[in-house]
Every structure is written in C-alpha cells, then in structure tokens.
Amino acid sequence: MWLRFILGIALVLTLDGQASAYRAYVSNERSNTVSLIDTDAWKVVKTIKVGQRPRGIAYTKDQKYVLVACGDDDTIQMIDTGTNAVADTLPSGPDPEFFTASPDGKFLYVANENDNTVTIIDIARREQVGAVQVGVEPEGMAMSPDGKILINTSETTNMAHFIDPAKREVLASVLVDQRPRFAAFTPDGSELWVSSEVGGTVSVIDPVKRVVKDKIEFAIAGMRSDPIQPVGINITSDGKLAFIALGPANHVAVVDVKSHKVIKYLLVGQRVWHMAFTPDGKYLLAANGVSNDVSVIDVAALKVVNTVQVGELPWGIAMSDH
Amino acid sequence: MLRGFCIAAFLLMAISAAPAANGLNVKIGYLGRADKTETISLIEMPAANDGVAGAELAIDDNNTTGKFLNQSFSLQELLLKDQDDPAAAVQKLADNGISLIVTDLPAAMLLKAADAGRQRGLFFFNAGATDDRLRQEDCRANVIHTAPSRAMLADGLAQYLVWKHWTRWLLVVGSHAPDKLFANALRRSAQRFGAQIVQEREFKDTGGARRTDSGLVQIQSQIPLFTQSAPDYDVLVAADESQVFADYMPYRTSQPRPVAGSAGLEPTTWDPAFDQWGAIQLQSRFEKKFSRWMTALDMQAWMAVRMVGEAVSHVNSDDPKAILRYTEGPDFALAAFKGRKLTVRDWDLQLRQPILLADGRTVVSVSPQQGFLHQYSELDTLGIDRPETKCKLK
Structure with missing residues (x-):
C-alpha cells in the first residue's frame, strides 16, 4: 500500500517533470549572479557567478549559451548551458544593458546605454561588425517577426527608433512617453508595443505607418499614478493576452491585445521588471527587483501560484525552449 | 572596432x-x-x-x-x-x-x-x-x-528627520539674509511635520577668511563652546547658505549629535x-x-x-x-x-x-518620505501647496 503510494508519487513527478521541467536563468543585478530555476521544483538549483551588474539575459538560438549583459564590465558573458559556467564573452561595447538577436540567431543587437549606440555583434565570430547611432540612453530592443525591422527605444530621447538591420541605419523615429524601456511586437507583427516607465503608459504603434495609434493607461484601485511604471511586456504566442510589469506598483497588468483594455491586475513582488513565459505557455515568470524573488503566474488562471527566492535585485529572465 | x-x-x-x-x-x-x-x-x-x-x-x-x-x-x-x-x-x-x-x-x-x-x-x-x-x-x-524653493528643501529634510523621530532640533542660524530665509523655511517645516525647535542660536559672521593655515585649532575649541548648554536635542539643524559655519559643526558639537541642513545631511536636487x-x-x-x-x-x-x-x-x-x-x-x-x-x-x-538627502558620501534618502500623504501628488507635500499659495501669475 505504502509502496504503491510512493511509486504513484514518483510516477506523477516523472511525468510532470517531463511535461514541464524547464530551466529559467534569472540575472541578479546586485549580487552579480545568475540564478538557475528548475520550473518543476520551482526552486533555484544553481547560482552562477557572472560579471558586474548583470541585466539583459537571453538564450542563443541554438540553446548552447545563455547570454548575459554585464553593464559594469562592458561585456556580454556567455554561460555554457551544459556546464552552467561562463565560457566566453562577446565584445558588447560600453555599458550593455539589453539586447535582441536576428531571427537566424547570427547577429546580436546590443543597446549601449552610455554611448547612444546600438552595437551589432556577429555571435559566432565574437566580433563587433557595426554600430547604429540612436537617441540618448538606448535601452529597449525588439526585432519584428519577419526580421526586417529592429526597434530600439532611447530613454532620454523618448523615442522608438525603427532601424533597418541590413543597412544599419535609422529609418524613422516615433515619439512616445517618458523613459521608454521596452518594446515588443505582437506575434503577427501588426503592432509594436512600447512601455514608458516614467510616462506610465504603453504606446501601441502601427509599424507600417509608424505612428502611435493608441495608448494604454493603467489605474489600480487605491494607488496613485506615480508608482505605476510599466517596464517588461510579454505577449502570449497566440497573440491574445499581454502581460505588462508595472515596476514599483508591484502588479502585472493583463491586457486584451485586440481591444487594448486591461482586464486584470495581478499582485506580484516589489518593483517587477522583466518576465518570461515557460515554452508551453502555461506559466509566466516575473522578476521582482526589490523583493529578491520571482513570481510564477498561471497564465490560464491569471493567478500568481508560486514565488521563488533568487539573488539580490533580480532583473531579467531567460527561458529554455525545451 | x-x-x-x-x-x-x-x-x-x-x-x-x-x-x-x-x-x-x-x-x-x-x-x-x-x-x-x-x-x-x-x-x-x-x-x-x-x-x-x-x-x-x-x-x-x-x-x-x-x-x-x-x-x-x-x-x-x-x-x-x-x-x-x-x-x-x-x-x-x-x-x-x-x-x-x-x-x-x-x-x-x-x-x-x-x-x-x-x-x-x-x-x-x-x-x-x-x-x-x-x-x-x-x-x-x-x-x-x-x-x-527653500520651502521644498526644508520640507524634504524635515520629513526625513521626523521619520527618524529626530524631532527635537537645535536650530543654528547664520547672520546673513539668505541664512535667515532658510531658517524661516525650516521653522515652517518643523511646524508642518511636527518637529520642535528646542532653541535657536545665531552664529554671527564676524568676518575673516575661510582659507587659513591654522584655523582648525581654533575651530575645534570654538564649536564645542558655541553648542554647549543647549536644552536636550536630537539633531543640530544649521541654516548657513553663506558658508560661514555649518561645515564646522559635524563632529565638533558639545553633545554628540548629528548635523543637518547646510551641512551634514543636506537637502538637494542632485x-x-x-x-x-x-x-x-x-x-x-x-x-x-x-x-x-x-x-x-x-x-x-x-x-x-x-x-x-x-x-x-x-x-x-x-x-x-x-x-x-x-x-x-x-x-x-x-x-x-x-x-x-x-x-x-x-x-x-x-x-x-523629489528632494535628495545627501551626506557628502552617499544619498541617504529621497523625500517625500513614506507616509506623508497628499490628495493630489505626494510631491506636493514638499514646498508651498496650492491652498497656501500667494502667487497670482500675471
């Protein structure tokens, strides 16, 4: 009886493990580490020492490395996902904060906050191959689903710059609200969403006309507008729901992508920054900068179901594809 | 590259x-x-x-x-x-x-x-x-x-001192006009946020150079004398925009007390x-x-x-x-x-x-402090608010 019970648990764990055990790498801006979370156990299974002030973090397309921008070391470190140790570096230019890759995974586009520059890196050759001058304090980076348009947001210039990644030049710039931090295309590429941290809004841009066609505003009952500071934006792969991290408002807004209406606010940890979906789309992980933890949101139920303690000032999350 | x-x-x-x-x-x-x-x-x-x-x-x-x-x-x-x-x-x-x-x-x-x-x-x-x-x-x-405004600076400082429960102030004021204006602002802030000025003293500018070769020796004995026999206080608040005495206060007061205002913990925008x-x-x-x-x-x-x-x-x-x-x-x-x-x-x-509070090495805090509420914007707890304004824009 007992044995059957235990076996039963083991079987459930194994099945469950096969279904949903992904690895999430969380950059901890202050501890200079990356926490590796097992999404089956919902706990940190390894803490990897990296360079100073790690923020932007993402997998390479081949999943062999996790790239992490170490701003104060002026480099991007490559964590080998087999050994989970730093194996190499990329020449990112000064103070890299955030980056995105070309759809084929060959090139990395890096926002250099201190240099008004987007640096282009050939990942395989570990070499800088070009640079594009943008506005003051470049930050958010996004690639259109067809790979034809690269977006950079500049925090003090308050613009989303449309960049031709092939010609490496700015094609157009769209004014948004103060301190734009993050850009994301809807999966069909029909809309570009840009969050403005200080402005407190998300601008919805028509990427063809390159104009702001709508602005999403937020209101949380009993809270003044000041702490509502949108940062990370994650849109479900079916393009139906957008999750927007609201920073020191300690909430994630859930927005209906079609109508641009907020349908729910989820209470998470303090100063929520960036987020990532598990590849099956079931969960969304949100890094809470001040409370040093990661909130786990059940996407179907729209509920926070778990919290994982990580290092100090968690900033970004990279999630494995499988 | x-x-x-x-x-x-x-x-x-x-x-x-x-x-x-x-x-x-x-x-x-x-x-x-x-x-x-x-x-x-x-x-x-x-x-x-x-x-x-x-x-x-x-x-x-x-x-x-x-x-x-x-x-x-x-x-x-x-x-x-x-x-x-x-x-x-x-x-x-x-x-x-x-x-x-x-x-x-x-x-x-x-x-x-x-x-x-x-x-x-x-x-x-x-x-x-x-x-x-x-x-x-x-x-x-x-x-x-x-x-x-001076009122904003003083309010930013006062909110923090009150949050620290350092509510008994020894106010030391310089003898020049700007020092007195800053002292006015500090008095207003004390009243607004519930601090008490246990005593006021004036530090007279008797002239003299700020750069000397042996000034330190004198200052070390002057400041304890100047600050002694005050009623018990939590913090010495100095109003000295004219740069005559405030920076001589830290570590030299008769009682071991922190200094704020024009020296020590200073309210500033940057x-x-x-x-x-x-x-x-x-x-x-x-x-x-x-x-x-x-x-x-x-x-x-x-x-x-x-x-x-x-x-x-x-x-x-x-x-x-x-x-x-x-x-x-x-x-x-x-x-x-x-x-x-x-x-x-x-x-x-x-x-x-917001008003930063800096000690010359780090930023200690940023006001408005938590708990100082306002019906429109917490930033309006700093300085002259709409109901108090005497301004008629023309």
Whole structure:
C-alpha cells in the first residue's frame, strides 16, 4: 500500500517533470549572479557567478549559451548551458544593458546605454561588425517577426527608433512617453508595443505607418499614478493576452491585445521588471527587483501560484525552449 | 572596432549639421553669475562652469534627439557681475534672436531680467534662485522654476528627520539674509511635520577668511563652546547658505549629535554620489564631458534645457507661448532620474521634484518620505501647496 503510494508519487513527478521541467536563468543585478530555476521544483538549483551588474539575459538560438549583459564590465558573458559556467564573452561595447538577436540567431543587437549606440555583434565570430547611432540612453530592443525591422527605444530621447538591420541605419523615429524601456511586437507583427516607465503608459504603434495609434493607461484601485511604471511586456504566442510589469506598483497588468483594455491586475513582488513565459505557455515568470524573488503566474488562471527566492535585485529572465 | 567608431562619429556629425540648415534651430540663453561664492570646504568650491555645464550637456542631449526630428539647439551664455544690469543682458540676448533664457541669478536680478523680458515675450527658467518669494508674492507668469524653493528643501529634510523621530532640533542660524530665509523655511517645516525647535542660536559672521593655515585649532575649541548648554536635542539643524559655519559643526558639537541642513545631511536636487533610477548614466555622461562631478546647479540647468527640448519635440516650435502652454499642460512630464515624472505646479510654475538627502558620501534618502500623504501628488507635500499659495501669475 505504502509502496504503491510512493511509486504513484514518483510516477506523477516523472511525468510532470517531463511535461514541464524547464530551466529559467534569472540575472541578479546586485549580487552579480545568475540564478538557475528548475520550473518543476520551482526552486533555484544553481547560482552562477557572472560579471558586474548583470541585466539583459537571453538564450542563443541554438540553446548552447545563455547570454548575459554585464553593464559594469562592458561585456556580454556567455554561460555554457551544459556546464552552467561562463565560457566566453562577446565584445558588447560600453555599458550593455539589453539586447535582441536576428531571427537566424547570427547577429546580436546590443543597446549601449552610455554611448547612444546600438552595437551589432556577429555571435559566432565574437566580433563587433557595426554600430547604429540612436537617441540618448538606448535601452529597449525588439526585432519584428519577419526580421526586417529592429526597434530600439532611447530613454532620454523618448523615442522608438525603427532601424533597418541590413543597412544599419535609422529609418524613422516615433515619439512616445517618458523613459521608454521596452518594446515588443505582437506575434503577427501588426503592432509594436512600447512601455514608458516614467510616462506610465504603453504606446501601441502601427509599424507600417509608424505612428502611435493608441495608448494604454493603467489605474489600480487605491494607488496613485506615480508608482505605476510599466517596464517588461510579454505577449502570449497566440497573440491574445499581454502581460505588462508595472515596476514599483508591484502588479502585472493583463491586457486584451485586440481591444487594448486591461482586464486584470495581478499582485506580484516589489518593483517587477522583466518576465518570461515557460515554452508551453502555461506559466509566466516575473522578476521582482526589490523583493529578491520571482513570481510564477498561471497564465490560464491569471493567478500568481508560486514565488521563488533568487539573488539580490533580480532583473531579467531567460527561458529554455525545451 | 576602430572603423565602427569612425563611421559612427562621421554619421553623427553629418546628421547634426543638417537640421541647422533647414530645420528648427532653437536658441537658448543662459544668464549666470560671474561672482562665485567661497565655500568652507575646498572640495565644494564651485567650478567656473557650475550650472552652465549642465545646460551644455542638456543641449547635447536635445541635439541627439533633435537629429531625428530635424531640430537643433544652441546655447549662448552671459555672465553677470552683481552690479551689472540684467535688463541690458536680456535685451542683448533678445537681439540675438533668443526668447528662452535659463538663469542662475539672485532673486532681485532675476525679477529685473524677467520684467525686462516680458515686453519682448521672453520666457525664463530659474535654475538658481531658491527664494520662496519668487514662487509667492513675487511670482511671474514668464518664469518657471527648476530650482527647488527653500520651502521644498526644508520640507524634504524635515520629513526625513521626523521619520527618524529626530524631532527635537537645535536650530543654528547664520547672520546673513539668505541664512535667515532658510531658517524661516525650516521653522515652517518643523511646524508642518511636527518637529520642535528646542532653541535657536545665531552664529554671527564676524568676518575673516575661510582659507587659513591654522584655523582648525581654533575651530575645534570654538564649536564645542558655541553648542554647549543647549536644552536636550536630537539633531543640530544649521541654516548657513553663506558658508560661514555649518561645515564646522559635524563632529565638533558639545553633545554628540548629528548635523543637518547646510551641512551634514543636506537637502538637494542632485549629488555626485547619486546613482539610482538610471542617474549613473547622466553622471557618466557629465563626467566624460567636463572631467568633474555634476552639482545640483548643473542638474537644475540640465532640467531647464531638457524641459525646452521636451516641449519643442512635441510642439515643434520655439515660440515661448507654445512651450509654456505645453509645459504647464497635462501632457508634459520630465524624466530626470528621480524615479517618477516631474511636472509643473500650475499655481506658481514650480517644477515638482523629489528632494535628495545627501551626506557628502552617499544619498541617504529621497523625500517625500513614506507616509506623508497628499490628495493630489505626494510631491506636493514638499514646498508651498496650492491652498497656501500667494502667487497670482500675471
């Protein structure tokens, strides 16, 4: 009886493990580490020492490395996902904060906050191959689903710059609200969403006309507008729901992508920054900068179901594809 | 890598040269003080370009943005001595096609400048004068204040001291007029937030140089004498804008007590040690360009020129009326590394802003403090609020 019970648990764990055990790498801006979370156990299974002030973090397309921008070391470190140790570096230019890759995974586009520059890196050759001058304090980076348009947001210039990644030049710039931090295309590429941290809004841009066609505003009952500071934006792969991290408002807004209406606010940890979906789309992980933890949101139920303690000032999350 | 940089540099030049030809060129004036005050601490002596450096950096920032909008910005600086006529300087700038002027002038000179500029439709950004009267009975409809008022500074400090339960203050006031004005602001703050001034003492300026070879020996025995036999107090609050005594107080008081106000824990809009909310980026940009640290005056001038840039990028005009309408309006917000948007109070044209509390090494806290609530904006717990205003904008 007992044995059957235990076996039963083991079987459930194994099945469950096969279904949903992904690895999430969380950059901890202050501890200079990356926490590796097992999404089956919902706990940190390894803490990897990296360079100073790690923020932007993402997998390479081949999943062999996790790239992490170490701003104060002026480099991007490559964590080998087999050994989970730093194996190499990329020449990112000064103070890299955030980056995105070309759809084929060959090139990395890096926002250099201190240099008004987007640096282009050939990942395989570990070499800088070009640079594009943008506005003051470049930050958010996004690639259109067809790979034809690269977006950079500049925090003090308050613009989303449309960049031709092939010609490496700015094609157009769209004014948004103060301190734009993050850009994301809807999966069909029909809309570009840009969050403005200080402005407190998300601008919805028509990427063809390159104009702001709508602005999403937020209101949380009993809270003044000041702490509502949108940062990370994650849109479900079916393009139906957008999750927007609201920073020191300690909430994630859930927005209906079609109508641009907020349908729910989820209470998470303090100063929520960036987020990532598990590849099956079931969960969304949100890094809470001040409370040093990661909130786990059940996407179907729209509920926070778990919290994982990580290092100090968690900033970004990279999630494995499988 | 080198090639990348060369190409980037070339592009930058090419683009910034273009808008001047056919785009909008916004000329901004800067009226500063030629006479700089002596400070007690040698490391606090203001640089020759204190203030104007902040304006120049903001011109760079505006131009980086402007190259995408076919707008360019330039700065013309004039330094005035105490006896110079500000009205003449204003006419000179206006004759050069300037209608927006950032000032770092004493209150009386600013008022002369603003009144002279009014007939010509000029608009001013007060980056230097903290006088409350400029936001009260002597407010002007053509002067926006990026400098905080003394009331804002005192409130920012008082909120923190009250939060610490350091509510018994020994107030030491200098003998010059600005010291007394700051003391007025501190008294008002004490009353507003529930602190008690257990005693006031005046520190008379008896003259003498701040730089001496053996002054330390005397000061070490003078300050304990000056501060002894006071009623029990938690913190010594010094009002010494004239730089006569406050910096001599820390570690030298008769009782072991912390010092705040014009020394020790000081309320300010900026500090070279401030690195939160992206401030590190502005600090590095500034240091790279000027090889020195950024001061509060630099920041106040930076904000003024950035306000112009922000407004121009939206109204695409350098018409002062259009710029004023935009900056006063509901769409205006300035991001200035303070963790929230800065807006303009429509009753006295004061820029709402948090107040940093710095000890010379680090930023200890940022006011408004938690728990000081307000029905409209917590930033309005700092300074003269709408119901108290004596300002009639004309």
